[in-house]
Amino acid sequence: MKAPVSSSFNTVFVYLLATVFAFFFSVANADMLGMTKQFSTITIDLKNKQLQVEYADTWELRAQGLQDRKSLCEQCGMLFNFGNSRQVSMWMKDTYIPLDVAFINRDGIIVNIESMKPLDTTSIPSKGKVLYALEMNLGWFKANGINVGDKMVLRVSNAAQ
Structure with a gap:
């Protein structure tokens, strides 16, 4: 038995x-x-600030974005490169950090800055065709005096742009 x-x-x-x-x-x-996927980093100049941010330059990296993160350091962010200029939208699915997003055209000019709430699946659109979107902590752009019309400059080789 x-x-x-x-x-x-x-x-x-x-x-x-x-x-x-x-x-x-x-x-x-x-x-x-x-x-x-692991994100590479890229250096950008924005007004009087130089930042090293994570770089989402493929479809897979853009889809992953800042999802599942619980925090983001004060001067950290993510730059999304969409490959070509077009109308884009961002959302906060599975993203726990309140963020601001700056939509940036091919000339590096910020066309709009929007606030995004954690876990909100509402699409936040750019106001026109953009090549980039820069996500930073909520209130970062205002606290640093960065506004619509300001210019972002990438500090990379031509191959990475």
């Missing part, structure tokens, strides 16, 4: 082994599929 105990133990052992295998396979698979 000891067979059922051994059978039960084997079943639990096989289940745990399968769970551990599935976990490690999914983590490895996510890395292979590029689902856990």
Whole structure:
């Protein structure tokens, strides 16, 4: 009559082994599929400030954005490069940090600055065609005297633009 105990133990052992295998396979698979992309950084000049921000220059990185972050340092942010000038919208799905976004045209001019609430899936549109969007902590642009009409300059090689 000891067979059922051994059978039960084997079943639990096989289940745990399968769970551990599935976990490690999914983590490895996510890395292979590029689902856990690392952001490069880029230096920008904005009015009298020089900032090093994370750079989202592919569809996958733009889709990931600042999702799942719980904090952002005071002078940190993310610059989204859309590849070509167009009307764009941003949202805050799975983003826990209140943010401001500056929409920036191909000439580096800020065309509008909007506030965004955490976890809000409302689309926040640019006011015209833009090439970039810069997300910073809520109130950062105002606190630093940066306004619509100010110019952003990228400090990168031509290949990265």
